[in-house]
Amino acid sequence: MASLRDERFLQKVGDRIRERRAALNLTQAQLADRCGLHRTFIGSVERGERNVAILSLRKIAQALRATPADLLTDSDSQPPS
Amino acid sequence: MASLRDERFLQKVGDRIRERRAALNLTQAQLADRCGLHRTFIGSVERGERNVAILSLRKIAQALRATPADLLTDSDSQPPS
DSSP states (O other): OOOHHHHHHHHHHHHHHHHHHHHTTOOHHHHHHHHTOOHHHHHHHHTTOOOOBHHHHHHHHHHTTSOHHHHHTTTSOSOOO | OOOHHHHHHHHHHHHHHHHHHHHTTOOHHHHHHHHTOOHHHHHHHHTTOOOOBHHHHHHHHHHTTSOHHHHHTTTSOSOOO
């Protein structure tokens, strides 16, 4: 069961993916094709519904010409004090 | 089946976790306790044997006083050209 903080974290990652996808004028289907993942999978990641594994995150990042770290940056930008 | 590049990526993430854990003088068991994960899970992540999900990566990062992006940085630092 993901906590509220976990859900917010997953949603921020999804938002960053959607922002970069939109910046490249790609549809979810086009992004899915580029990274060899299913369109519905991309949709669920963007909605913050999926605790995505880092190899899938890496595929998505490459398709978006970003690094995996880019997609997690400012999702949790400050390390816990 | 993870490709060689995937395996190298997972190993680099594992190496970064081990480096930061050692810098904090923590054993795998102590790190596991801090993030509520099993010691053997931490061991398999450090050996690059596990395609870890981002919520677990986040727990490990918090326990290491880092951000999830820190643990992925320079694992794939240059976006694909």
